[in-house]
Each structure stands twice: as structure tokens, then as C-alpha cells.
Amino acid sequence: MTTTINGTRIAQRIRSQVAEEVATAARSGRIPGLATILVGDDPASAVYVAAKRRAIKEAGMRDFHRFLPQHATQDDVAAVVDELAADPQVSGILLQLPLPPQLDADALIDRIPVTKDVDGLTTASAGLLARGERGLRPCTPSGVIELLDAEKVPLKGARVAVVGWGELVGKPLTHLLLRRGATVTVAHEFTTDLAAVTRLADIVVVATGVRGLIGPEHVRPGAVVIDVGIHRTPSGLSGDVRSAELDGIADRITPVPGGVGPMTIAMLMVNTLRAAQWGAEREAVVA
Amino acid sequence: MTTTINGTRIAQRIRSQVAEEVATAARSGRIPGLATILVGDDPASAVYVAAKRRAIKEAGMRDFHRFLPQHATQDDVAAVVDELAADPQVSGILLQLPLPPQLDADALIDRIPVTKDVDGLTTASAGLLARGERGLRPCTPSGVIELLDAEKVPLKGARVAVVGWGELVGKPLTHLLLRRGATVTVAHEFTTDLAAVTRLADIVVVATGVRGLIGPEHVRPGAVVIDVGIHRTPSGLSGDVRSAELDGIADRITPVPGGVGPMTIAMLMVNTLRAAQWGAEREAVVA
Numbered sequence: 001m002t003t004t005i006n007g008t009r010i011a012q013r014i015r016s017q018v019a020e021e022v023a024t025a026a027r028s029g030r031i032p033g034l035a036t037i038l039v040g041d042d043p044a045s046a047v048y049v050a051a052k053r054r055a056i057k058e059a060g061m062r063d064f065h066r067f068l069p070q071h072a073t074q075d076d077v078a079a080v081v082d083e084l085a086a087d088p089q090v091s092g093i094l095l096q097l098p099l100p101p102q103l104d105a106d107a108l109i110d111r112i113p114v115t116k117d118v119d120g121l122t123t124a125s126a127g128l129l130a131r132g133e134r135g136l137r138p139c140t141p142s143g144v145i146e147l148l149d150a151e152k153v154p155l156k157g158a159r160v161a162v163v164g165w166g167e168l169v170g171k172p173l174t175h176l177l178l179r180r181g182a183t184v185t186v187a188h189e190f191t192t193d194l195a196a197v198t199r200l201a202d203i204v205v206v207a208t209g210v211r212g213l214i215g216p217e218h219v220r221p222g223a224v225v226i227d228v229g230i231h232r233t234p235s236g237l238s239g240d241v242r243s244a245e246l247d248g249i250a251d252r253i254t255p256v257p258g259g260v261g262p263m264t265i266a267m268l269m270v271n272t273l274r275a276a277q278w279g280a281e282r283e284a285v286v287a
Numbered sequence: 288m289t290t291t292i293n294g295t296r297i298a299q300r301i302r303s304q305v306a307e308e309v310a311t312a313a314r315s316g317r318i319p320g321l322a323t324i325l326v327g328d329d330p331a332s333a334v335y336v337a338a339k340r341r342a343i344k345e346a347g348m349r350d351f352h353r354f355l356p357q358h359a360t361q362d363d364v365a366a367v368v369d370e371l372a373a374d375p376q377v378s379g380i381l382l383q384l385p386l387p388p389q390l391d392a393d394a395l396i397d398r399i400p401v402t403k404d405v406d407g408l409t410t411a412s413a414g415l416l417a418r419g420e421r422g423l424r425p426c427t428p429s430g431v432i433e434l435l436d437a438e439k440v441p442l443k444g445a446r447v448a449v450v451g452w453g454e455l456v457g458k459p460l461t462h463l464l465l466r467r468g469a470t471v472t473v474a475h476e477f478t479t480d481l482a483a484v485t486r487l488a489d490i491v492v493v494a495t496g497v498r499g500l501i502g503p504e505h506v507r508p509g510a511v512v513i514d515v516g517i518h519r520t521p522s523g524l525s526g527d528v529r530s531a532e533l534d535g536i537a538d539r540i541t542p543v544p545g546g547v548g549p550m551t552i553a554m555l556m557v558n559t560l561r562a563a564q565w566g567a568e569r570e571a572v573v574a
Binding site for chain 1: 393409410411413414415416417418420443444446454458461462465468469470471472474477478484487
């Protein structure tokens, strides 16, 4: 019997905890706030930003939002980032990706102060993660760890295959897993005999952007499979894993949708709360 | 037949190339310079710093050296770092570790500007490496890659076991190997059945600080074994690998001494040269 991991429920529990902490902070007049920046007319980005803003408001946090037109210049966006960076009411800044092609996304992301980097995507945050120092971690890989913890899947000494070495998931997740004592194998497009690699793993995390890449030939009986992929198809959303074919093989598996996706938003709430706490500590030190 | 990789010879070739490039740069009046900072009376540190200064002078570069006493304060060392950071003649700054216990080494390292971070150990450099951006990489893992390249060991698609997840070697080396297309498994003290992990690898890199940890039970016939460990024993230096026992099993193996060790100094020379070039480019942009 393969169990489907209910990411929606786990994410909801985390969001309720965040809302409680926000309520406590609000009683002392400190309300965390997230600033989302949306540039241009990408419809999917608009949907994602709307969902994040809804979640922020549900958690009782302040919603700051900036929209810039499709033809915005590098200086236009930089000015908005700098203004939000300087605003003490803004705990976290999220620059929705992708940006229009005339913009240098990396340079804009790196303008976000490390204490407000709720997406954990600045070079500075990557350095803090690599060094194991205090910092905000990217939401999706943090969500994967929270999911595994909620499911009580042991990480210390576990063999984990991370399939995909990307900035958003594979790289940061590898650091997070190793910090928890997992033995991690990173596989990617140049890996020869992927199935031989993933079949050794107790936990397989897939974040490749290749729809249906992983099937029964890749998974050993009793493994836990985490599917980070998300693809829009005529018949609805699907992931990087052919989940139906893993029934009876995997011990547990995340669905798409309803698996890792909701966790990403939940961890954005957690990061905004942590950013607010971090910012308050720094102000206390300066004052 | 197991071949012993001659790290000393490969390192010497790299150092000669650096000396040639330095001579060319010197003809236009730009001579790279390395500032070494030694704090206190650790005899091993004194030996290492002396070797680095000798190599710098041999390469035709400028040798700036600062010694601070064992009881130096955080502010004392910080002031020296800041002065060297501001000095345009200093291309690179190396703060010899370990520091006396009253000093916060991480905070002092992070004062080194990223363009002068020839040891590649600042949080900022770790971020640049993690993001795959331009930056100076730690010398020992860069040396391992150079060694494998010099030996024409293919990395793309190769299965590599990195044993040890430390700041100096394991973490940065994992990024460097993945960038080259290797499939990397990271093992460490919490790995259960280390031999099962390492026996799958085409290349085993060992950087654990545990003398003689790796023996014939860990290595599959024909593998390449890179021993980063270095231990002083009554009968001389030895590594993390029981090399003699691998004779006839490994295809190639690095000796201790004369393997990775000389490469570390060679890569420090390369980094100092690159830092000088990077600094010159930045000055040109500012001017």
C-alpha cells in the first residue's frame, strides 16, 4: 500500500502556527509584512503572487505589493527594491520570477538585503546556507524538509537521491539534507543510469522539470518519493513522477497538486515571520 | 598496476605557468601581491605561511606579510585585514587558520573583500560558488579538480564519492564536481555502510581527517582515489587512505605527501593571479 502524503494538510498546520505567532507579535505592535513585486504581464506569475498575498493576509501579516509594467527598466525595479529594503515595516521582499527579458534578475535579487530575503535566492543567502550560518532558506527545499519531518521520515543516515541540481531546489536541498545527516547523491541530466542511482535511495526527491521522468524502474520498494515537479497539462497538473505507476512500490509519495506546492507557500509565511524577528533583533542591537 | 599520481610535478607545472603570466603582467607594471596574516605562535601555521610566502616570491609576486602576537584582539586583526583590503598593491589576503581561541575566525574571514579572498573561505565566496558565479574558489578542492584534469580523468557523467562534508574541501568540491557534470554522492560520519557507497564510485575523494579510514574494502577495482587527508605520524606523513593496501586495486591514487598538498599551494598562486586580474578589471570599471 502506497500512502499519499497530504501536503495541503501539513501546510495548513504550519500556516495556522504562523498565524498564532503573528497574533502574538501583533499584540506588541510588531506585525510582519511581506512586499511582493510583480513586473509585467505573465499570467502565471500574477496567479502565484495573488496566492502569496492571500496567504499573507490570512496569516494576519501586512501585504505590501508593487506592480511594475512589462517595459520597466533595471533602474525602475532597483529603485522599488531599494525603497522596500529601507522600509522598516517591510519584513520580507519577494521579487516574483521570471522577469521580463530586458531585466538582469540576478542583479535585482542581490539587491534584497539578506535579512529580508524570504525567497532565500540572493548570493548572500546561498553563502549563509553553504556555511551553515543563520539565514533564510529557499521555500521549496525547506518545505520538502518540513514535509519529511511531518511524516517522521528519518533523515540522519538515510540515503537520499536528489534528482536535479537547480538553484531553486536541488542545490539548497542538498545542503539542508546533509546538515541533517543524510547521505546524499545528486543526479542530473549528465547522470548515466539514473535508475541505478535512485534505486539505492531510501528517499527520492525529484526536481527536474521533466514531466513523468521517474517511474517504477527508478524506485526501490518501500522508498519515500517527493515530487517537486509541476506541469500544466490538458488533463490538469502533473509532476516529474509517474505516481500511479508507483502504487504498491513506494511507501509514501507526494501528489501533484497537493504535495510540495502548498508547502512552498507555507514556508514563505514562515520565512516572513522569521525575517520580521531577525529584523527586530538587528534593530534592537543597533538601537 | 596502481599508478601513483605525481601531484608535485603537476603543481610545479601550474606554478611555472603562473610565473610566466606574472612576468607578462609585470612588464605592464602590474605585479600581483599576496598578503599573509599570521596570528600567534602555532608552529605548524608558521611553517605553512613560510611555504606560501616562498612560493609567492618564486612566482615573481609581491609578498606582504603581517604577524600579530598570540594575544592579539579581534579589533587588532580586523584593523590589519581592513588596511590590506584597502591597499591596491595587495591582490589577495590570506588569514592563516587556526586563530588563537579569543578570536572569531568567521567574522575576520568575512571582512576580506570577495575580490581578494584567495582562500575562497568567505561567506560571500561560498555564495558565488553555490550560485556558479565568478569568484575565487577554495584552493584544495580546486587543486583536486586540476589534478583530475591533469590526469585526464573524465568528470562528466562520472560517479564520484566525496567522503567528508567540511567547509574547506567537501562542500566546495561537491559544487565544483557537479558543475563539471559528475554524479556526486556525499558521505560523512553519519553515513551507514560507507564501503557500499564508495564502492560504487569511479572516483573517491577522501577528506575526513580520519587517518587510514579508507582501505581496499571501500574501493572498486579501477577507481581513482584522491586522498586529501594529512596526518603527522612518528614515521612521517600519512593520509586518510591506506594507500599500500590499495595497490593493484585502484587504477590511480594520490600519495601523501606529494599528492593534493602541493596542489593547494599551486592553486593559491593561481588565485592570487586571478585576484589581481579581477581587481584590475574592477579598477578599470570604476576609473
